Amino acid sequence: xxxxxxxxxxxxxxxxxxxxxxxxQSGWEWHISDKGTIxxxxxxxxxxxxxxxxFVGKENDGPSFYISREGKETKGKWIPxxxxxxxxxxxxxxxxxxxxxxxxxxxxxxxxxNKGHVPFQPEKAGLKLGIDTYMDKYPDWFNKYFPTLMxxxxxxxxxxxxxxxxxxxxxxxxxxxxxxSVDYNxxxxxxxxxxxxxxxxxxLNLDLMNALPLPERHPxxxxxxxxxxxxxxxIALVNVGELDQLExxxxxxxxxxxxxxxxxxxxxxEEVTFDVIGKEPVVRVQNDKGAAIVSVVExxxxxxxxxxxxxxxxxxxxxxxxxxxxxxxxxxxxxxxxKWTLENARxxxxxxxxxxxxxxESWYGFYxxxxxxxxxxxxxxxxxxxxxxDYLFNLLHDTTRMEPLYYASRIQNTSTTIxxxxxxxxxxxxxxxxxxxxxxADWMIKHWQREDGxxxxxxxxxxxxxxxxxxxxxxxxxxxxxxxxxxxxxxxRHYQSAKRAIDQLVESQGDFQTEGELTFExxxxxxxxxxIGMLALMQKDEIQKKHYTDAMLDILNSHDCLxxxxxxxxxxxxxxxxxxxxxxxxxxxxxxxxxxxxWSGWRAYATYYxxxxxxxxxxxxxxxxxxxxxxxxxxxxxxxxxxxFVVDPHLRVEQACSADTHYTADSLSFGNPHPRLYDTRKFxxxxxxxxxxxxxxxxxxxxxxxxxxxxxxGETVLTNAFVVERADGSVAGYNCKVIRKGNTxxxxxxxxxxxxxxxxxxxxxTVRFEGQKxxxxxxxxxxxxxxxxxxx
Numbered sequence: 001x002x003x004x005x006x007x008x009x010x011x012x013x014x015x016x017x018x019x020x021x022x023x024x025q026s027g028w029e030w031h032i033s034d035k036g037t038i039x040x041x042x043x044x045x046x047x048x049x050x051x052x053x054x055f056v057g058k059e060n061d062g063p064s065f066y067i068s069r070e071g072k073e074t075k076g077k078w079i080p081x082x083x084x085x086x087x088x089x090x091x092x093x094x095x096x097x098x099x100x101x102x103x104x105x106x107x108x109x110x111x112x113x114n115k116g117h118v119p120f121q122p123e124k125a126g127l128k129l130g131i132d133t134y135m136d137k138y139p140d141w142f143n144k145y146f147p148t149l150m151x152x153x154x155x156x157x158x159x160x161x162x163x164x165x166x167x168x169x170x171x172x173x174x175x176x177x178x179x180x181s182v183d184y185n186x187x188x189x190x191x192x193x194x195x196x197x198x199x200x201x202x203x204l205n206l207d208l209m210n211a212l213p214l215p216e217r218h219p220x221x222x223x224x225x226x227x228x229x230x231x232x233x234x235i236a237l238v239n240v241g242e243l244d245q246l247e248x249x250x251x252x253x254x255x256x257x258x259x260x261x262x263x264x265x266x267x268x269x270e271e272v273t274f275d276v277i278g279k280e281p282v283v284r285v286q287n288d289k290g291a292a293i294v295s296v297v298e299x300x301x302x303x304x305x306x307x308x309x310x311x312x313x314x315x316x317x318x319x320x321x322x323x324x325x326x327x328x329x330x331x332x333x334x335x336x337x338x339k340w341t342l343e344n345a346r347x348x349x350x351x352x353x354x355x356x357x358x359x360x361e362s363w364y365g366f367y368x369x370x371x372x373x374x375x376x377x378x379x380x381x382x383x384x385x386x387x388x389x390d391y392l393f394n395l396l397h398d399t400t401r402m403e404p405l406y407y408a409s410r411i412q413n414t415s416t417t418i419x420x421x422x423x424x425x426x427x428x429x430x431x432x433x434x435x436x437x438x439x440x441a442d443w444m445i446k447h448w449q450r451e452d453g454x455x456x457x458x459x460x461x462x463x464x465x466x467x468x469x470x471x472x473x474x475x476x477x478x479x480x481x482x483x484x485x486x487x488x489x490x491x492x493r494h495y496q497s498a499k500r501a502i503d504q505l506v507e508s509q510g511d512f513q514t515e516g517e518l519t520f521e522x523x524x525x526x527x528x529x530x531x532i533g534m535l536a537l538m539q540k541d542e543i544q545k546k547h548y549t550d551a552m553l554d555i556l557n558s559h560d561c562l563x564x565x566x567x568x569x570x571x572x573x574x575x576x577x578x579x580x581x582x583x584x585x586x587x588x589x590x591x592x593x594x595x596x597x598x599w600s601g602w603r604a605y606a607t608y609y610x611x612x613x614x615x616x617x618x619x620x621x622x623x624x625x626x627x628x629x630x631x632x633x634x635x636x637x638x639x640x641x642x643x644x645f646v647v648d649p650h651l652r653v654e655q656a657c658s659a660d661t662h663y664t665a666d667s668l669s670f671g672n673p674h675p676r677l678y679d680t681r682k683f684x685x686x687x688x689x690x691x692x693x694x695x696x697x698x699x700x701x702x703x704x705x706x707x708x709x710x711x712x713x714g715e716t717v718l719t720n721a722f723v724v725e726r727a728d729g730s731v732a733g734y735n736c737k738v739i740r741k742g743n744t745x746x747x748x749x750x751x752x753x754x755x756x757x758x759x760x761x762x763x764x765x766t767v768r769f770e771g772q773k774x775x776x777x778x779x780x781x782x783x784x785x786x787x788x789x790x791x792x
Contacts, residue, residue: 329568349365
């Protein structure tokens with residue numbers, strides 16, 4: 001028996017296989033199972049080892065060859081086929097995969113060949129990579145790799161996955177890849193036999209071939225293989241250190257051109273700068289009509305170029321870069337004024353009906369309307385909005401006891417209503433609105449705040465489900481400004497309640513809870529960060545301020561893996577990667593990345609607070625990039641509101657297309673009506689905006705959650721300008737123009753409603769702003785003109 005075992009071992013080694021093959025190279029090693037799949041990949045570096053986890057012994061282990069056709073998915077099994085090589089056959093299509101080293105990196109060489117007699121035209125064909133993306137429990141999810149960015153260019157592909165601990169794995173192919181997709185988990189049945197999708201990602205797929213249509217930027221010739229035809233791809237896995245090094249690392253490994261955009265959104269006619277990494281690039285900037293925009297390209301180093309241009313009017317601008325036989329694309333945006341944005345958001349509040357339902361998202365548009373009313377009154381529109389709000393409020397509340405009549409445990413409905421009442425009060429001046437908000441807060445605190453401070457829905461912590469504590473802090477700030485002991489007592493009571501809830505978040509050290517299926521959830525993380533950051537801004541004691549600031553930054557940094565921090569596309573930059581909202585918001589299946597989505601605003605509050613607390617310009621830049629992407633959800637040509645931007649390149653979707661005839665927009669409507677309860681239509685979407693549906697669907701739909709983005713604009717950039725002195729001595733303005741004359745800075749606001757100026761100065765200056773002047777004898781960071789709204 002021993003001789004037979006030894007012989008088998010020798011034969012196994014001779015074919016390059018063992019129960020587990022370990023391939024070791026300088027700086028990395030990977031472990032390959034005898035089934036041809038990866039068990040783990042380990043990168044060795046100065047920081048220690050970065051281990052990339054793969055699914056092992058599960059249905060979604062990989063890499064695995066798969067084909068999707070006619071709505072059915074087939075996954076092949078690998079057969080050993082030589083040294084470090086495997087093959088798999090599905091319906092006369094053969095895939096051969098070889099593990100190799102490519103430019104010093106671990107790589108897969110993949111060959112597809114059509115061995116049949118007729119053309120092969122799949123919906124999708126490629127690899128399920130098998131990287132463990134399944135984030136289901138604390139603290140395991142800190143080491144899971146989220147598929148943050150995948151980028152198909154006509155001539156190549158790159159992307160990256162990242163963990164909450166900021167370990168980054170890049171994927172690179174010097175050949176064009178048709179598309180990519182992810183496998184989302186199923187969630188629950190409601191009502192039977194209809195399924196809602198879940199809140200977790202099971203697998204990332206590289207779709208080497210994909211049916212058309214695809215976004216124009218993608219290769220357009222990878223939809224079929226003719227008989228006897230073959231194609232080959234190399235797919236490298238590259239360990240990236242700091243995310244800021246992503247483009248340079250990929251270029252160093254592959255030589256591929258990349259466009260590095262630090263700022264993706266601008267006001268019209270402002271100078272635009274970005275970098276191109278590549279050899280002798282030919283750069284073209286054009287508007288959405290194809291007309292070229294003048295740009296200047298200057299070499300700044302070896303294979304480094306800086307491009308300067310100007311975007312003449314609001315719109316989308318495409319950047320095309322050609323380096324030899326490779327090309328890359330980016331999208332810049334020039335946004336309309338913030339005034340234009342808020343005014344059109346207010347109009348949308350009436351067009352897309354605000355409805356009385358079990359979900360606050362369906363009446364979220366009142367935020368935009370009341371903020372617009374505060375700064376840009378419009379008597380007729382404001383009257384119609386107020387009448388609608390009062391109608392819904394009275395329908396949903398016991399106005400004597402001042403408490404919700406329905407779904408009382410959904411405390412985010414109450415906290416959202418509190419926030420709307422505060423904005424209504426600030427726009428219209430009726431103290432009665434603040435009384436209502438104060439009474440609702442007292443009711444919520446009495447019934448739904450635990451002894452440890454957490455706001456809860458029964459046994460689940462809901463503090464970070466639409467930032468309950470932030471709404472209570474907003475109330476305390478409004479109450480604090482009023483005369484009378486009753487208001488001062490209320491302000492103190494509500495502040496202490498919110499502080500207790502936020503302290504519970506800090507103490508939990510990332511072990512948060514949220515609504516729905518538990519995962520490392522976008523909103524759970526960003527809402528925790530933003531609420532801690534807001535509380536930090538309200539602290540006068542520097543030790544306490546630092547305590548909350550440090551806690552907030554830890555959480556915010558972990559959220560990077562869920563945010564589009566590197567996508568060279570101003571429509572998407574700073575969007576957060578939500579992927580289960582379409583089924584509820586616009587009655588569309590299956591899951592898809594919605595980014596930006598209304599809930600992307602939650603991270604933007606946090607980055608804004610982070611800038612005010614730290615003075616680090618990166619947080620301000622992220623905030624303004626986000627605001628540009630948010631503003632673009634209002635069509636710059638028509639002024640019409642869209643719901644969200646879908647990131648997935650190719651999705652066969654199904655959407656309800658008929659209204660519920662049992663309801664009107666004036667009716668009470670509860671629950672989440674499944675799309676398949678109605679007539680549906682199937683079609684293909686990819687990398688595009690999706691329209692609102694609340695103008696025609698009568699029952700509970702939650703597309704009005706998009707208005708969170710305009711609330712965020714109203715609180716961060718609508719009335720505020722910022723001056724930043726950089727380390728090199730240059731001075732930059734956000735929402736303003738800055739002219740330096742010696743030690744004097746002349747600052748001109750971009751819009752009339754901008755009355756507050758925040759300065760971040762390293763040296764002594766005299767600052768002139770809108771007829772006002774202040775002298776600063778040395779370094780200064782804070783509000784130079786206007787008072788911080790977070791003083792308590």
